[in-house]
Amino acid sequence: MIxxxxxxxxxxxxxxxIDAELARDPDAPDxxxxxxxxxxxxxxxxxxxxxxxAEQRSTPRDSWPVDLRIPFVSSSERLKKAVLxxxxxxxxxxxxxxxxxxxxxxxxLALVQTLLERIDSLEARLEAERATTRAQRIASRETHAAPxxxxxxxxxxxxxxxSAPPVIPSSVEGQP
Amino acid sequence: MRLAIVTPWxxxxxxxxxxxxxxxxxxxxxxxxxxxxxxxxxxxSFLDDWATNxxxxxxxRDAGGVVLHRFPVDSRDRVAFNRAxxxxxxxxxxxxxxxxxxxxxxxxxxxxxxxxxxxxxLAHLRxxxxxxxxxxxxxxxxGPALSGAALVADRAFLIxxxxxxxxxxxxxxxxxxxxxxxVLFNSVGEEETATAIxxxxxxxxxxxxxxxxxxxxxxxxxxSIGSFAPHRSRxxxxxxxxxxxxxxxxxxEAFRAFRERRVAxxxxxxxxxxxxxxxxxxxxxxxxxxxxPAKAAxxxxxxxxxxxxxxESFSRALYESWFAxxxxxxxxxCRATARAVEDAGGGWIGTTLEDWxxxxxxxxxxxxxxxxxxxxxxxxxxxxxxAWDVVARRTLDAISTRLAPPAGPRIxxxxxxGDAAVGRYAQSLTDALxxxxxxxxxxxxxxxxxxxxxxxxxxxxxxxxPTPADLLVAHDAAPAVIPSGAVQAPFEGRATIxxxxxxxxxxxxxxxxxARVLPxxxxxxxxxxxxxxxxxxxxxxxxxxxIAPLGADEARRLLDTFVAYxxxxxxxxxxxxxADCDGEAHATLLHEREELDLHNxxxxxxxxxTERYAAYRAATVALAVGRPLSVESAVxxxxxxxxxVALGDVTVMETVEPCGVVAxxxxxxxxxxxxxIVASDRVLRAAIIGEGRRVRARYAPGVIAxxxxxxxxxxxxxxxxxxxx
Numbered sequence: 001m002i003x004x005x006x007x008x009x010x011x012x013x014x015x016x017x018i019d020a021e022l023a024r025d026p027d028a029p030d031x032x033x034x035x036x037x038x039x040x041x042x043x044x045x046x047x048x049x050x051x052x053x054a055e056q057r058s059t060p061r062d063s064w065p066v067d068l069r070i071p072f073v074s075s076s077e078r079l080k081k082a083v084l085x086x087x088x089x090x091x092x093x094x095x096x097x098x099x100x101x102x103x104x105x106x107x108x109l110a111l112v113q114t115l116l117e118r119i120d121s122l123e124a125r126l127e128a129e130r131a132t133t134r135a136q137r138i139a140s141r142e143t144h145a146a147p148x149x150x151x152x153x154x155x156x157x158x159x160x161x162x163s164a165p166p167v168i169p170s171s172v173e174g175q176p
Numbered sequence: 177m178r179l180a181i182v183t184p185w186x187x188x189x190x191x192x193x194x195x196x197x198x199x200x201x202x203x204x205x206x207x208x209x210x211x212x213x214x215x216x217x218x219x220x221s222f223l224d225d226w227a228t229n230x231x232x233x234x235x236x237r238d239a240g241g242v243v244l245h246r247f248p249v250d251s252r253d254r255v256a257f258n259r260a261x262x263x264x265x266x267x268x269x270x271x272x273x274x275x276x277x278x279x280x281x282x283x284x285x286x287x288x289x290x291x292x293x294x295x296x297x298l299a300h301l302r303x304x305x306x307x308x309x310x311x312x313x314x315x316x317x318x319g320p321a322l323s324g325a326a327l328v329a330d331r332a333f334l335i336x337x338x339x340x341x342x343x344x345x346x347x348x349x350x351x352x353x354x355x356x357x358x359v360l361f362n363s364v365g366e367e368e369t370a371t372a373i374x375x376x377x378x379x380x381x382x383x384x385x386x387x388x389x390x391x392x393x394x395x396x397x398x399x400s401i402g403s404f405a406p407h408r409s410r411x412x413x414x415x416x417x418x419x420x421x422x423x424x425x426x427x428x429e430a431f432r433a434f435r436e437r438r439v440a441x442x443x444x445x446x447x448x449x450x451x452x453x454x455x456x457x458x459x460x461x462x463x464x465x466x467x468x469p470a471k472a473a474x475x476x477x478x479x480x481x482x483x484x485x486x487x488e489s490f491s492r493a494l495y496e497s498w499f500a501x502x503x504x505x506x507x508x509x510c511r512a513t514a515r516a517v518e519d520a521g522g523g524w525i526g527t528t529l530e531d532w533x534x535x536x537x538x539x540x541x542x543x544x545x546x547x548x549x550x551x552x553x554x555x556x557x558x559x560x561x562x563a564w565d566v567v568a569r570r571t572l573d574a575i576s577t578r579l580a581p582p583a584g585p586r587i588x589x590x591x592x593x594g595d596a597a598v599g600r601y602a603q604s605l606t607d608a609l610x611x612x613x614x615x616x617x618x619x620x621x622x623x624x625x626x627x628x629x630x631x632x633x634x635x636x637x638x639x640x641x642p643t644p645a646d647l648l649v650a651h652d653a654a655p656a657v658i659p660s661g662a663v664q665a666p667f668e669g670r671a672t673i674x675x676x677x678x679x680x681x682x683x684x685x686x687x688x689x690x691a692r693v694l695p696x697x698x699x700x701x702x703x704x705x706x707x708x709x710x711x712x713x714x715x716x717x718x719x720x721x722x723i724a725p726l727g728a729d730e731a732r733r734l735l736d737t738f739v740a741y742x743x744x745x746x747x748x749x750x751x752x753x754x755a756d757c758d759g760e761a762h763a764t765l766l767h768e769r770e771e772l773d774l775h776n777x778x779x780x781x782x783x784x785x786t787e788r789y790a791a792y793r794a795a796t797v798a799l800a801v802g803r804p805l806s807v808e809s810a811v812x813x814x815x816x817x818x819x820x821v822a823l824g825d826v827t828v829m830e831t832v833e834p835c836g837v838v839a840x841x842x843x844x845x846x847x848x849x850x851x852x853i854v855a856s857d858r859v860l861r862a863a864i865i866g867e868g869r870r871v872r873a874r875y876a877p878g879v880i881a882x883x884x885x886x887x888x889x890x891x892x893x894x895x896x897x898x899x900x901x
Contacts, residue, residue, distance in 0.1 A: 001843070002839050002840070002846075002850060003824075003833065003840065004835075004837045004838060005833050006834065006835050006837075006863060006864060009837065009860070009863055014837065017853050018846055018849040018850050018853065021744065021849035022845055022846065024744070035746060038742060039740065041739065041772065042736050042740050045732075045736055046844060046845070
C-alpha cells in the first residue's frame, strides 16, 4: 500500500508499524469521547464509500473494457456485445446476490447510525438527570442546614470537625 | 580582488575556532593573489576585557602579505551586557524555535551596544568600505559584524560559524543574515542549522566553503603521557576544552552508565584539553591540556574519538581524528557533526544517554577491523575536505559569483499561448537563468520578432506550431500527436531536447527521441526576509499542512484523514491553504468543520506570503491527499525540511517518492497512522529530510540554469523549423 525509494526507509517495517499504530484502540478507557465519536464518523464514511464503489461495480457491464484485447472479439462490435450479454446472463444470480448484500450492509449502516444517535440522546438524558439530581441535592442540603450554623469567614481556613458531614467534591457529587 | 576581513580578535597565537579560521583564511586568500586587509580591534582575545586595548592601533603588514588594521575598542557597560548574556545562556533549549524572539528589546539593545565594539572600525567601514570588492565578517555574534555589515551591505559576506544557540535567535542577528550579500558556511550541517533558524531564504545566498584541518602527524615512536601509555591502552578520546558548554558532563554520565553495565570492560575514557577542575571516575582518565606530540599519540592509538558537543559549526577534533583514521562518536542534535558523520559514514551518531551507552558498547565490542574500516571512511572524507587553499578558492568563487555572475547570453523563452503550466515553467526557468547572469525573457509564440543574436528555447506542446530553436523543452509528448518520424529526423543531433519530467522523457524515448530531464526550478529565494506575523501555531501541537489542491471530495478525504489522526494523537492542527481550495472545497471545509466541531483544529491559511511562510515554518508534516501536486507545491516543503506523506501521482513519483512515503490508495486511517509515525519518529524524519535535501537540490535554480547554459554552449544548433504536430 505504501512505497518509497528512500534507501533509508524499510517499507515493510513501516507497514508493520502502521498496523501496530492502528491496533491501538481509540475507544480505550482513557480515550476522549469526542474523538471516539469522530472516529466512528470516519469509520461510517469509509464503509459508505466502499458500498458506493461496490454499487457502481455491481451492475452488468455494457461497454467493453478498453484494456481487454481478445483476438477477433476486440475488433468486432457485434461480438463484443454478444460476449457482454452472455456474461451478464451468466452472472445474473451473482449480481442479485451482490445487490442484496449491499442493501443489507446499507441497512446495517443505517442501524448503526440510529444506535449511535440513540446513545447520544441517552447520554444527553442521563446528563440532564444527573444535573437535576445534583440541583436537588444541593437544594435539600441547604434546606437541612441548621439555622444557627456559624458561617466561616471568607479568609479563614475551613476546619472540618469530626462530626461535620463529609465534603464531597462537586465533580463526583452527582454520581447516581 | 581587494578583500577586507572583519573580525573582533586577530592573531596567529589565538586558539578559538573563529579566530583561527580568520587567520587561516586571510593568509590562504592572500596566497591566491587577492589583496587582503584584516580589520580588527586592539583587544587581545575573547578571554580578555573587551574594553581594554592591548595592541597598538594602526596598520601593519605581515610576511604572508596580509595587511592588518587595528582599531581601538569602545568602553562598555559590562553589567548590562552580562545581564542580557545571562538571560540568553540560561534559556531552555525548548524555547529556541524557528522564528521566536528570545530577548526583549531593552536587553537586546544592551547585548548589542555593550558587546565588543569599535566606533573607529565602523568609521573605517563607512569611509573606506566601498574601496573593497568584498568585506567578509567572521563570526556572527560580535559588535563588528552586528553593527558593521549594514554599512557595506552590498558587498558584505558573513562566515558566521553558527550553531544552534540562543544568540542565533536574536533579532539583530536575524537582521544581519538578512542584510549581508552572501553567507559562507563551514559545513553542510551549519547551513542546515541556519536554514532551520532563518528559513530557506538563506539558502538562496549561501555557499558551503568548507573548513580545512591539517593532519596531525603520528609520533615516530610510541610515547607515554605521564604514567599513561596510549599504545598499550584501549580508550575513547575526548579532545578539546573541558567545559560544560561542550556537553562533557553528558559524555561522562554516559560513560559511567556504560561502565556500570559492563564492569569487566577494559575500555577507558581519556579526557585531554584545558579544564577548570579535574574529572575522575571509574575508567575515566583526565590528562588536562596536552602537548602537540602527546595529542598526536592520543589520536593515533585511540579506539575512537568522542565529540559530545551540540554547539559546533565545524569540529576540528573530528577531522583530526579522521586524519588519524579513527572513527568518531557524535551527538545527533549537533547538525554540523552529525551531518558530517552521516555523509562520511566515519562513526556513530547518538542522541540520548542510552544511545551513547550503546555506542560505547559498540566501540568496545566491535572487531578491530570493523572499527578501522569506519576510521578509513572518515579518512577519505577528511581528504575530500581539502586544504585552506581549496577553501580560499571556493570563497573567492562564491564571492565573485554572488557579486557579479558571469554575463550569460540573451535567451528568449518562446511559450505557447494560453498554457498556464508551461508559462509558469518558462517563467521559473527565466528567473533561474537571469539569476545566473543570463539576459532571459519569456514571449508568446508568434507575438514578437526574436531579438537578434538571442538564443531560443522553444517550449512546445503537441499543438505547438513549428518553431526554430537552439533548445527545445517538450512539455507534452503524447505519441499519438507527435509522429515519431516527423520529430526524430530534424531534432537528432541538432538541438538539445529537454523534458520537464521523467514521464514525458520516457514517452519521448518510446518515439525514439532522447530527451534530458530539466525539472521546473523552485527557488527558496522567495521566502527570504519573511517573518511569520504570529506564533499561534507554535504551541507544541502537531501541525499537518495540506499541500495539494482540493475539490469537495478531496476536502472531505483530507478531513477524514485528519480526524483519524486526531484519534491517534488527541491534539493536532490541520493547516489548509485557502488558495488550494476551489469554491466547493471551501464550502465543504467550512460545513464539515462545523459538523465535526473542529473549529480550533482546522485552520484555513490566508494567501498572504507571510501567512504561508508561517504555515510552512510551523508544520510538522506536509500531507498531500488531494488532487495531483504541482512541482512547486511538492518541492517547496522540501526547502522547509518538511517530510511529506502523499498519495501517488506523476509529480509525487519524482519529488516525494525518492525521499518520503507515498500511499498507493486512499485509506484515511492508514494514512493517518503513517503520518503519525512520520511526525513522531526522529530517525525516520531525519531519513526523509536528509534525502529530501538531495531531491530539492535538483530543483535549485542554479542547477537548472547551469544545465541550460551548458546545453546552449554545446556546438549544436537547429536551424530548421520543426513541426511538432
